[in-house]
Amino acid sequence: MTRIIAGIAGSLKLASPAKTTRPTSDRIRESIFSRLESRDVLEGATVLDLYAGTGALALESASRGAKTVRLVERDGKAAAVCVTNLKLVVKALEKEGETLDGKVVNKSVHAFLETAGELKFDLVFVDPPYEISNDEIVGDLSDLQKHLASEATIVVERSSRDAQPEFPVGFELEDTKSYGDTTVYWLSV
Secondary structure, three states, rough: OOOOOOOOOOOOOEOOHHHHHHHHHHHHHHHHHHHHHHOOOOOEEEEEEEOOOHHHHHHHHHHHOOEEEEEOOHHHHHHHHHHHHHHHHHHHHOOOOOOOOEEOOOOOOOHHHOOOOOEEEEEEEOOOOOOHHHHHHHHHOOOOHHEEEEEEEEEEEEEEEOOEEEEEOOEEEEEEEOOOEEEEEEOOO
């Protein structure tokens, strides 16, 4: 079961498509969001969740103060689940008098980044299926650069069995943290 961990929508259960996604575990999300909160990244942020799956990362951000979220998911069933979960979180936020500019985009990451418009993102989650190659991730990051706000934070999740990606010029690797099968890379621009 995937849930929102904390914030206004804390403990809200999220829908999850059967076997089409690999949601980030609660333990890893707790660690990521503890660090984001300590860095004061979330309040008022514009957040992009690439390979969104259930949308848990962007929606956790919204629960904790982000004001704009975009969830990008190519798989139709997973995108439909993201729409359901976004509606649940919006409803929880509205009960507390908060608003959210949220949208689910049912496109590939590459197609979205080609047509993303002028929005600049403060926080980006890149959590692709493990079978996506490091080369494809590096390409996504290169395409992403023009859509980043100054001092943006990028959180990349990969299998611990994979080699570290060769991050494009312009991205600074701040930290790496392993959690069993998952490695989280913290990047900034």
